[in-house]
Amino acid sequence: xxxxxxxxxxxxxxxxxxxxxxxxxxxxxxxxxxxxxxxxxxxxxxxxxx
Numbered sequence: 001x002x003x004x005x006x007x008x009x010x011x012x013x014x015x016x017x018x019x020x021x022x023x024x025x026x027x028x029x030x031x032x033x034x035x036x037x038x039x040x041x042x043x044x045x046x047x048x049x050x
Contacts, residue, residue, distance in 0.1 A: 031043065
């Protein structure tokens with residue numbers, strides 16, 4: 001490999017996306033995992049996907 005000036009490829013690291021040690025405020029958990037609603041259109045939930 002040295003004679004042909006070749007070198008091994010280095011693997012790319014997967015980027016780190018989660019930082020749990022941040023100083024930003026967290027959103028309050030208003031539903032406390034209770035997804036039952038007393039009337040229509042009173043509780044809205046969503047899913048965040050990358």
